[in-house]
Amino acid sequence: MLRTASAQVFRQLVRHVTTDSSLVLERSINRVQILGRVGQDPLMRQVDGRNPVTIFSVATNEMWRSGEGEATQGDVSQKTTWHRISVFKPGLRDIAYQYVKKGSRVLVEGKLDYGEYVDKNNVRRQATTIIAGI
Structure with a gap:
């Protein structure tokens, strides 16, 4: 029975995989939410005649207790991760530049972008950026 079920799944998978990209446009999701504190006042940059971009960083914290269970009074450890945020959308870019300040708590929604x-x-170098407002 397991063989027939896995064979059916495999047939469906093969049926949906195609080398002709004109037949089906595949849907995908690239969405991120970050809730944290702003690490520096935003900067607005414009490179080589392109549209300006507002850039700032956001810190998120992860905390955990070391030990053998939740009831144990172990040491609390914390890890801070810094995220680079870029805002290209004209209205949102200007609002972020004007109102976001160092230490502010912000919720950023956007997509991940990887570049060199x-x-x-x-x-x-490699860089990971969150493009806000997508």
Whole structure:
């Protein structure tokens, strides 16, 4: 019975996988929500005649207790993760630049974007950015 069920799933999977991209446009989701504190006042940048972008960072914290269970009085540990936020949408970009300040608590919704850049020492670096307001 397990073989027939897995065979049916495999047939459905094969039926939906196609090499002709003109037949079906596949749906996907790239959505992120970050709730945390702003680490620096936003900066507005414009590069090579492109539209301006507002950039700021947000810190999120993860806390856990070390030990053998929740009732144990173990040490509390914390990890802070920094997220780079970019706002391109014209109205939202200006509002973020004007009203978001260091230390503010913000909820950011957007999508993840991965890219590469070359730093001032000619070293290729990877960057993960949250594009807000998508």
